[in-house]
Amino acid sequence: MTTGLYGTYGGRYVPETLVPALDELEAGWREARADPDFRSELDELGRTFAGRPTPLTRADRFAPGRRLYLKREDLLHTGAHKLNNALGQAVLARRLGKRRIVAETGAGQHGVAAATVCARFGYECVVYMGEEDMRRQRPNVERMELLGAEVRPVEFGTRTLKEATSEAIRDWITNVETTHYLIGSCVGPAPYPEIVRELQSVIGSEARSQFLDAEGRLPGVVVACVGGGSNAIGMFAGFVDDTDVRLVGVEAAGAASLGTGHAGVLHGARSSVLADDDGQIVDAHSISAGLDYPGVGPEHAFLRDTGRAEYVRATDGEALAAFRDLTRCEGIIPALEPAHALARARDLEEELVLVCLSGRGDKDLEEVLAHRAG
Amino acid sequence: MIYLMAGADTPELARAAVDGGANIVELGFPFSDPLADGPVIRRAAERALAAGMRTRACLDCLARTRALAPETPLVPMTYASLLEAYGWDRFASDARTAGATSLIVADLPAGEQPELRRVQLVAPTSTDERIRLAAEQTDGWLYLVTLTGTTGARDDVSPALAGLVERARRFGDGVPLYAGFGISTPDHARAAAALADGIVVGSRAVQVAEDGPDALRNYVASLRHALDASRTATRFSQCGDRRRTVPTCRVTRRPHIRGARFAVPVSATRRSTRGSIAGARCSPIATSSSCATRIPATGRCPTVQRQRSGAWPIARC
Numbered sequence A: 001m002t003t004g005l006y007g008t009y010g011g012r013y014v015p016e017t018l019v020p021a022l023d024e025l026e027a028g029w030r031e032a033r034a035d036p037d038f039r040s041e042l043d044e045l046g047r048t049f050a051g052r053p054t055p056l057t058r059a060d061r062f063a064p065g066r067r068l069y070l071k072r073e074d075l076l077h078t079g080a081h082k083l084n085n086a087l088g089q090a091v092l093a094r095r096l097g098k099r100r101i102v103a104e105t106g107a108g109q110h111g112v113a114a115a116t117v118c119a120r121f122g123y124e125c126v127v128y129m130g131e132e133d134m135r136r137q138r139p140n141v142e143r144m145e146l147l148g149a150e151v152r153p154v155e156f157g158t159r160t161l162k163e164a165t166s167e168a169i170r171d172w173i174t175n176v177e178t179t180h181y182l183i184g185s186c187v188g189p190a191p192y193p194e195i196v197r198e199l200q201s202v203i204g205s206e207a208r209s210q211f212l213d214a215e216g217r218l219p220g221v222v223v224a225c226v227g228g229g230s231n232a233i234g235m236f237a238g239f240v241d242d243t244d245v246r247l248v249g250v251e252a253a254g255a256a257s258l259g260t261g262h263a264g265v266l267h268g269a270r271s272s273v274l275a276d277d278d279g280q281i282v283d284a285h286s287i288s289a290g291l292d293y294p295g296v297g298p299e300h301a302f303l304r305d306t307g308r309a310e311y312v313r314a315t316d317g318e319a320l321a322a323f324r325d326l327t328r329c330e331g332i333i334p335a336l337e338p339a340h341a342l343a344r345a346r347d348l349e350e351e352l353v354l355v356c357l358s359g360r361g362d363k364d365l366e367e368v369l370a371h372r373a374g
Numbered sequence B: 001m002i003y004l005m006a007g008a009d010t011p012e013l014a015r016a017a018v019d020g021g022a023n024i025v026e027l028g029f030p031f032s033d034p035l036a037d038g039p040v041i042r043r044a045a046e047r048a049l050a051a052g053m054r055t056r057a058c059l060d061c062l063a064r065t066r067a068l069a070p071e072t073p074l075v076p077m078t079y080a081s082l083l084e085a086y087g088w089d090r091f092a093s094d095a096r097t098a099g100a101t102s103l104i105v106a107d108l109p110a111g112e113q114p115e116l117r118r119v120q121l122v123a124p125t126s127t128d129e130r131i132r133l134a135a136e137q138t139d140g141w142l143y144l145v146t147l148t149g150t151t152g153a154r155d156d157v158s159p160a161l162a163g164l165v166e167r168a169r170r171f172g173d174g175v176p177l178y179a180g181f182g183i184s185t186p187d188h189a190r191a192a193a194a195l196a197d198g199i200v201v202g203s204r205a206v207q208v209a210e211d212g213p214d215a216l217r218n219y220v221a222s223l224r225h226a227l228d229a230s231r232t233a234t235r236f237s238q239c240g241d242r243r244r245t246v247p248t249c250r251v252t253r254r255p256h257i258r259g260a261r262f263a264v265p266v267s268a269t270r271r272s273t274r275g276s277i278a279g280a281r282c283s284p285i286a287t288s289s290s291c292a293t294r295i296p297a298t299g300r301c302p303t304v305q306r307q308r309s310g311a312w313p314i315a316r317c
């Protein structure tokens, strides 16, 4: 492969129909990045629409005896880091002249972010979501519909994020001339992993300077949950050159594409995936819809192989316990996805810890309450 | 060309397709997440996987198909994940050993993994430059994706096909063009074959195959009949016009360089060719017609022109 490589990962494993669109996207992205107006429009939207910068909150009672800070992406408009990416791609879509957006969603946070930017920019919006996820993330389905998006249930296969992503890509193949595919994580064919990383890197760059302000030095370890890997890669982007800072990604135990997967091809890129010996993708399982995905962004596979980042796992039960503890000790209800990061962050030995609290937990209440009852 | 999903009874189905008049059989090796496929082939893949059709079993199926259809080019069609897991070179070589003539990888566009010999696809969205690249890298012929979309029967032949054929003729350096996606009826077959050099039928063939070999043979025969009838009609009109007759030939000579593993009947209603091999063996497909007398019934064609070295031969009698 020649384009978009992270070591041997990444690339463009897509049907020919999409290649010209990816070339066009890549050219549009290069142009936008070189254009100061693009940067300033995004900064302005971040400040006046999305609520950037998000604060850094010390969590003393959750992690007694440590200096653990939360980067509060849960306070971003729409309730998760996903909006950083959606806003950037919405501006990009306008520059490309595309007025129809397709997206996939698992937890529904990316779907809500996509529906939100489409409402604001006046685009048509179609979101694919697995039936199982529509059930467990009901409030987000309702939000998307209120925002004017059409939510199309995906009723076959795993009925979760993997199938929703495949269907979104099939829609894009069919409507590629009018449509921008607003991918929700740092996955997919080049140049998507790079675009999403750059748009999410605002998390890491803000957090780095906020941490320096608060502590006068850098954290010993930075922790983020990893589904497709976008909040983690955005956070890590701020610290990857600080070689003393440990980078830890936390996957769901039943969806550990980096921890238990191996090299494979899924959704347009070569990365570490959950697949059997024949290359057939196997089902992932997680209580958190946003982590319930058998693939991961190619840059994470590269960071794992080079040793720059480590990837560990948390179980459903550990995530639920961390969810409860943060809620009770700090008055912050986290989403189940970052609850995985919180679960592992407490048993790291570093004194100075920075955790990406990628989203808030309103969407998960029903699921958590059901587990408490059961 | 007929697409079938690999499965326990695929060899018999492939034989039936050939008996019905298929020139090439494409054999789907199922993948769990087939991005280029619509519901019919996706569901067929799900069923095949549930029945245990993993790579090894698919290769066995290919070998058994080869035994039942010894003369027919067989082309496995699959996705990159299977090759990544099996090993790219090992896959190509084991497939060849099992009887594969070439290979199609639906999510591996031209330019990527150039060392893997395979049939390349071009689509209506492909730029002229990409058509040129695909034609240069392809193994024998180009697969024209007639529409922007996934596999699956459609009501009509895509209006994008004519423009794509026109560009592929211009930039494809004379490589034969086979059109697929959305073609399912004899009328479609006729309409698509009026533009391209051959047609590919996938989803509908997979559906008909569920009713067994007889149903498939009859279905393929109905497509074959439509194609042959329209070719004869073309020839009549050309005779009537007193233009130079360009009949349909069977070329049984193998091209020498690239694509040398293919030896299939190639229709010869095409003009743009370079170089020539005089005296290749041809025989007309359609016989009883007023101008048949002007074609040698069997034996030598006056000329068989060939494209740039390596592509398949194009016969002109």
Ligand SMILES: Cc1ncc(COP(=O)(O)O)c(C=O)c1O
Residues within 6 Å of the ligand: A080, A081, A106, A107, A108, A109, A110, A184, A185, A186, A225, A226, A227, A228, A229, A230, A231, A232, A289, A290, A291, A335, A337, A338, A358, A359, A360
């Ligand atoms: C709050 C939150 N965090 C994390 C994720 C996982 O995605 P990623 O790994 O791309 O950050 C999601 C996905 O839906 C999410 O909603």
